[in-house]
Amino acid sequence: MTTTAITGEPFITTTPPEISGPHSGFYLSGDDINRNHRRFGLYDKQLNALPNSDVISAQLMTTSQAQxxxxxxxxxISDPVLFAGLITEQFGHILLNSIGRLWALSNLPENTRIVFLPKRKSNRKLYPHIQPILDAFGIKNEFIISKGPFFFEEIYTSADLFGERFSGYGTKHFFEWIDQKFPTKGPVIKGRKIYVTRSNFGPKYGRFACEEHLEKLLQAQGYEVFAPEQHSITKQVQTFQSAEKLIFAESxxxxxYSLICRRFQQVAIINRREKLPDLISNQLYSRPGPRIxxxxxxxxxxxPPIRSDHLSVSLLDFNTLHERLVAEALIDPKIAWASPSQEEQERSLRAGVLPDQxxxxxxxxxxxxAEIRRNRKKA
Structure with a gap:
């Protein structure tokens, strides 16, 4: 049980902000090479692959076709179009994979449409997070989610400046663009303390047990409990930027937050997994920010007896958590703090499974x- 910190000067990638186009060409998906690798590309009329038309992420890799x-x-489609890369269903994955090329819109015609490549299906209902993200960025351009095929009379490609391609890091140009969308000049409200919770997702999601108990302890310390998914992205940004002290349940x-963090805040993350995912820690280290x-x-x-690894439930040692939060000057040691009972932890632990599971x-x-793998081999 440890406390580590993200500090120091950020790592910034040096990819130049290049825009290519307009081109006239094809947008084509080929066969899947495997479940995470697909033949895909944008090609000019001579069927040469256009620059910056690939996808690199753990979710999907693409390779252009030789033939x-x-x-x-x-x-x-005759309107101008910008290829914006991969789109996936999850909020965090969209931020990592679908915004790193949108900076180019500032240099393109106002009626430019955006085209996203889905990993799986093209049904827009599967991607509820993209419109709120575009709205928060002030981007009013229409967008397409499709594997193609299309012939675009006017297609632009741009360098991907942020995200999974760079293991969560970004470029100076990208963060300058982000700061135009979410200025960090507003005041921090002295004494405002926010706890960013996961409890509203319910017991079937990855979590730690007895989070509601932790919420009550932190409320006694003067923290507001904030469930981000209940608010607009603009409200989330305003809330995160205005807090003097922030405690996050890992989420x-x-x-x-890593896109809009401020140097002089006090921030802690409570792990729900043994190790903070590299994509999160790298992203938090990608620009100047507070000690986290x-x-x-x-x-x-x-x-739970389900294959998905990210649905784990952690039991916290509340005494150790108290010691760490006191050491980081995030809570007052004089205010009462009590651990949940063993019965409460057991009840919370089992809240997401059936009685016979x-x-x-x-x-x-x-x-x-291992049993799943053995059964798969037998089938």
């Missing part, structure tokens, strides 16, 4: 996954 077969029923909100304390007060981790410890989960 391109153009379908006979290609739809033509995708950190992908947003990462607090691991986990005593044990369990999983068992939460699995690390060894039991390894055997559970």
């Amino acid at each position: 391109v077969d153009v379908p006979t029923d290609v739809k033509t 995708s909100s950190l992908h947003l 304390s990462i607090i691991n007060s986990i005593s044990d981790i369990y999983w 068992k939460m699995l410890n690390a060894d039991e989960r390894s055997e559970f996954l």
